[in-house]
Amino acid sequence: MAVISAAGLARTFQTKRGPVEAVRCVDLTVREGEILGLLGPNGAGKTTTLRMLTTLLKPTGGAATVAGHDLTTDAAGVRRSCGYVAQSGGVDPQISVREELVTQGRLYRLTRAQASERAEELARELGLTELLDRRCGSLSGGQRRRLDIAMALTHRPKVLFLDEPTTGLDPGSRADLWDLVRGLRDRHGTTVVLTTHYLDEADALADRLVIVDRGVVAAEGTPSALKLRYGGSIDASLQDAFLAITGRGPAPADTAPVAV
Amino acid sequence: MLLHDTALIYGRYLRQSLRSRLALLFGLLMPLLYLLFFGPLLTGLPLGGRGSSWQLLVPGLLLQLGLFGASFAGFSVIVEKGQGVLERMRVTPVSRLALLLGRVLRDATVFVLQAVLLVLAAVTMGLRAPLAGVLIGFGFVGLLTVSLGSLSCAVAMRVDTPQSFGPLVNALTLPSMLLSGLMLPMTLAPGWLDVLSHFMPLRYLVDALRDAYVGSYGTDHMLYGALVAVGFALLAVTVGTRVFRTAGA
Numbered sequence: 001m002a003v004i005s006a007a008g009l010a011r012t013f014q015t016k017r018g019p020v021e022a023v024r025c026v027d028l029t030v031r032e033g034e035i036l037g038l039l040g041p042n043g044a045g046k047t048t049t050l051r052m053l054t055t056l057l058k059p060t061g062g063a064a065t066v067a068g069h070d071l072t073t074d075a076a077g078v079r080r081s082c083g084y085v086a087q088s089g090g091v092d093p094q095i096s097v098r099e100e101l102v103t104q105g106r107l108y109r110l111t112r113a114q115a116s117e118r119a120e121e122l123a124r125e126l127g128l129t130e131l132l133d134r135r136c137g138s139l140s141g142g143q144r145r146r147l148d149i150a151m152a153l154t155h156r157p158k159v160l161f162l163d164e165p166t167t168g169l170d171p172g173s174r175a176d177l178w179d180l181v182r183g184l185r186d187r188h189g190t191t192v193v194l195t196t197h198y199l200d201e202a203d204a205l206a207d208r209l210v211i212v213d214r215g216v217v218a219a220e221g222t223p224s225a226l227k228l229r230y231g232g233s234i235d236a237s238l239q240d241a242f243l244a245i246t247g248r249g250p251a252p253a254d255t256a257p258v259a260v
Numbered sequence: 261m262l263l264h265d266t267a268l269i270y271g272r273y274l275r276q277s278l279r280s281r282l283a284l285l286f287g288l289l290m291p292l293l294y295l296l297f298f299g300p301l302l303t304g305l306p307l308g309g310r311g312s313s314w315q316l317l318v319p320g321l322l323l324q325l326g327l328f329g330a331s332f333a334g335f336s337v338i339v340e341k342g343q344g345v346l347e348r349m350r351v352t353p354v355s356r357l358a359l360l361l362g363r364v365l366r367d368a369t370v371f372v373l374q375a376v377l378l379v380l381a382a383v384t385m386g387l388r389a390p391l392a393g394v395l396i397g398f399g400f401v402g403l404l405t406v407s408l409g410s411l412s413c414a415v416a417m418r419v420d421t422p423q424s425f426g427p428l429v430n431a432l433t434l435p436s437m438l439l440s441g442l443m444l445p446m447t448l449a450p451g452w453l454d455v456l457s458h459f460m461p462l463r464y465l466v467d468a469l470r471d472a473y474v475g476s477y478g479t480d481h482m483l484y485g486a487l488v489a490v491g492f493a494l495l496a497v498t499v500g501t502r503v504f505r506t507a508g509a
Contacts, residue, residue: 054351055351056347056350056351058506076353079351079352079353080353082351083351084348084351086344086347086348087344088342088343088344088347089343089344089348090343090344090345090347090348090349091343091344091345091348092276092340092343092345093343094276094279095276099275103268103272104352106268107265107268107349107352107353107354108352108353109261109264109353151348152351155352
């Protein structure tokens with residue numbers, strides 16, 4: 001059963017130097033409970049794709065449904081059923097962890113009592129209980145990430161989008177985050193779509209990978225299938241497969257914007 | 261839902277303002293300096309208005325407070341865009357209009373509060389004005405800050421850096437101040453300047469407020485001032501809402 005299906009999703013930005021096709025044509029099918037890794041060089045269109053699927057950006061072409069809600073005609077439905085953590089996170093460093101969590105609950109239309117109960121619950125689940133009365137700005141990188149994810153889980157979304165969730169984290173925090181993501185899927189059946197530049201992360205965490213390059217899907221499959229097909233053998237590294245698919249090193253060769 | 265969301269966003273930002281009480285007072289600094297060091301220069305001059313020079317200056321200072329304060333309201337939008345806070349809120353079902361209204365109503369609250377303090381300070385300097393006129397004045401400050409705050413936030417949604425936002429706002433606020441006769445009435449101006457100043461919407465608010473401070477409530481100035489203030493607020497909130505609805509591009 002597909003929880004996300006996108007066909008021909010496209011986004012063109014009008015800039016002063018003419019149109020930039022950040023995403024040209026993305027077809028995507030994600031099954032319920034799947035952990036999908038979205039890979040691609042900088043500027044390939046990963047973030048733009050996520051921002052379209054979370055209703056932050058209107059597509060200029062194509063169509064998609066998320067958890068049964070059409071992206072263009074039922075944006076409110078999409079918002080109710082998905083959570084999103086942007087690369088930058090999204091908490092105010094001056095505000096306490098508790099206040100951010102409670103306000104987030106209220107934004108999802110919980111009553112005051114429900115919202116503070118949900119904040120406690122999320123804090124327990126994500127190991128933030130001791131930190132509830134600290135300012136968000138005083139948290140470590142790994143703690144901040146867990147808070148960002150807690151915020152996105154407030155309304156128990158069916159689908160969770162994570163944009164480069166482990167960038168800048170130390171190895172221990174990265175491993176914790178992987179466990180967290182797996183736990184979400186195992187306990188709640190949450191579908192997780194995440195972008196990453198770490199191929200070991202994609203290998204270890206994702207059930208299936210979609211490699212985006214220059215705004216289109218260049219390849220997709222399980223990590224081992226991609227290694228076999230593009231790297232030449234099942235023992236090839238994902239790095240080899242990635243380079244073969246994108247036809248170049250991870251450094252960007254074109255001038256498309258990194259994230260718009 | 262709009263009401264619920266607006267109250268929620270308003271509460272969030274008001275708590276933010278209350279946390280930095282020092283910043284609340286800093287906003288008062290400019291008009292307060294004018295009151296202390298510029299006001300006394302006017303007391304003996306023939307300014308042509310009715311009432312004392314304070315009844316002429318204080319309305320100008322109140323609108324100056326609103327003009328300079330609210331025009332920079334967009335800075336907080338730029339900061340929150342950088343932190344990702346705005347985007348995180350925009351993924352929730354919260355009303356887009358509430359994201360704007362909660363913010364500008366907070367600004368209006370803060371500026372009206374500052375206006376009250378400014379008037380109290382002016383009273384100690386020698387201002388005497390009818391209470392009804394003073395209250396009308398707060399109403400005008402509220403409307404002006406809602407209007408300018410909305411426009412400022414709308415512009416801030418479209419620019420990426422504080423470096424491009426600051427100079428733009430400065431380029432608009434200073435001529436607005438000079439051309440509206442905030443400091444000295446335009447009745448002192450030569451004909452061409454007086455004509456030019458009629459193209460500056462803020463001028464009508466200044467004239468209306470000065471009338472209110474001498475107890476004349478049924479004048480043409482008051483009518484035009486009220487029409488311009490309400491019209492400008494409707495226009496500005498409409499523009500702001502449009503930008504907040506479609507932003508992201």
